[in-house]
Amino acid sequence: MRQLNLDLGEKSYPIYIGQGLLSQSELLTEHISGKQIMIVTNTTVAPLYLAQVKSLLADYQISTVILPDGEQYKTLDTVNLIFSALLEARFDRSCTLVALGGGVVGDMTGFAAASYQRGVNFIQIPTTLLSQVDSSVGGKTGVNHVLGKNMIGAFHQPKCVVIDVDTLDTLEDREYSAGMAEVIKYGLLGNVDFLHYLQNNIESLMARDKTIIIEAVYQSCEDKADIVAQDELEAGKRALLNLGHTFGHAIENTLGYGNYLHGEAISVGMLMAVRLSQLEGYVSDDVVDQTQDLLEKSNLPTSISGKITASDFMAAMSVDKKVIDGNIRLILLKELGDAFICDDYQQPLLNQVINDFCQ
Numbered sequence: 001m002r003q004l005n006l007d008l009g010e011k012s013y014p015i016y017i018g019q020g021l022l023s024q025s026e027l028l029t030e031h032i033s034g035k036q037i038m039i040v041t042n043t044t045v046a047p048l049y050l051a052q053v054k055s056l057l058a059d060y061q062i063s064t065v066i067l068p069d070g071e072q073y074k075t076l077d078t079v080n081l082i083f084s085a086l087l088e089a090r091f092d093r094s095c096t097l098v099a100l101g102g103g104v105v106g107d108m109t110g111f112a113a114a115s116y117q118r119g120v121n122f123i124q125i126p127t128t129l130l131s132q133v134d135s136s137v138g139g140k141t142g143v144n145h146v147l148g149k150n151m152i153g154a155f156h157q158p159k160c161v162v163i164d165v166d167t168l169d170t171l172e173d174r175e176y177s178a179g180m181a182e183v184i185k186y187g188l189l190g191n192v193d194f195l196h197y198l199q200n201n202i203e204s205l206m207a208r209d210k211t212i213i214i215e216a217v218y219q220s221c222e223d224k225a226d227i228v229a230q231d232e233l234e235a236g237k238r239a240l241l242n243l244g245h246t247f248g249h250a251i252e253n254t255l256g257y258g259n260y261l262h263g264e265a266i267s268v269g270m271l272m273a274v275r276l277s278q279l280e281g282y283v284s285d286d287v288v289d290q291t292q293d294l295l296e297k298s299n300l301p302t303s304i305s306g307k308i309t310a311s312d313f314m315a316a317m318s319v320d321k322k323v324i325d326g327n328i329r330l331i332l333l334k335e336l337g338d339a340f341i342c343d344d345y346q347q348p349l350l351n352q353v354i355n356d357f358c359q
């Protein structure tokens with residue numbers, strides 16, 4: 001097993017990464033203080049891993065909530081199901097919520113933990129590649145609103161993150177690829193050595209070689225933990241983690257959840273960001289080609305397949321948390337492996353990128 005620490009003073013927590021971790025009860029029990037545990041999962045993950053996780057916690061008062069599966073259920077109504085289960089089971093402030101599932105379950109469970117009785121403990125057991133390398137780490141929690149993705153939420157850090165890469169055995173290929181988008185993101189935005197590692201090992205990673213997966217998950221979590229430790233509440237540097245997200249959220253918001261997985265939308269969004277970086281003169285054509293090549297080798301989309309008009313796309317981009325005082329801030333690349341926050345890009349060049357991708 002490998003271990004990292006997200007360094008946030010009193011809120012610091014460990015991230016455990018390895019195989020067979022869902023057989024090691026102490027990884028969870030060390031971080032549970034009360035007796036009451038609510039495991040939150042969904043209809044897909046419950047039959048796969050719920051019994052195993054329950055068996056690790058046999059000495060506790062365990063309740064479970066099984067949510068409907070899908071990004072379209074990432075809503076306040078669904079979080080209310082968690083609150084109802086907690087209240088019906090008379091859970092008090094010493095309880096712990098355990099998120100067992102992908103980013104949707106993790107984000108909603110974290111949000112429920114942030115707000116139930118003004119905040120209770122929670123633990124992340126992420127079971128998709130995307131949630132293992134991104135959403136389970138860093139304490140962003142929340143739900144979607146019809147007018148915008150992830151618009152309602154809170155920062156609330158888990159007590160620990162247990163990443164058992166064996167859970168990826170049951171993950172569909174398309175979901176695995178979606179997680180690869182976030183893995184590649186870390187290489188592009190701040191770690192060129194990791195990007196080269198990915199380029200050199202992409203075939204093994206796509207063949208799901210566990211040694212390479214563990215290294216990629218570890219490196220991703222280390223990069224994310226490093227940034228979050230410097231800027232927990234996204235006053236500055238943490239925004240770099242949103243590389244491709246303003247474009248990607250516009251794709252999700254205009255084409256609707258379900259057509260594109262989150263990671264797929266981010267894949268196209270990152271390529272759009274790199275293309276704008278090239279038009280702005282920061283990076284060469286070769287950087288665009290290298291990005292596209294790595295995304296394609298990860299079986300990720302690099303163009304928009306649904307119909308979006310450029311004006312709809314621009315309108316959707318304007319409804320994003322990265323918009324400050326009406327200005328859309330974008331994350332661009334200064335060079336491969338070096339991103340920065342940009343708010344003085346040239347509007348005609350942004351329009352050109354949007355027009356090129358929205359045909």
Ligand code: NAD
Pocket residue numbers: 042044045048069070071074101102103104105107127128129130131134135136137138139140141150167168169170171172175178262263
């Ligand atoms: P997801 O949670 O919808 O999971 C994808 C699918 O895989 C679902 O059908 C799920 O039931 C299924 N699944 C989960 N684990 C499985 C397993 N081991 N075997 C088989 N099937 C499994 O999607 P996701 O990609 O994990 O997460 C996307 C969400 O994460 C989005 O809502 C996004 O906004 C959010 N997100 C949050 C952050 C953050 O910092 N909080 C960061 C990135 C993404």
Ligand code: GLY
Pocket residue numbers: 134135137138140238241242
């Ligand atoms: N996924 C972006 C962040 O956690 O800040």
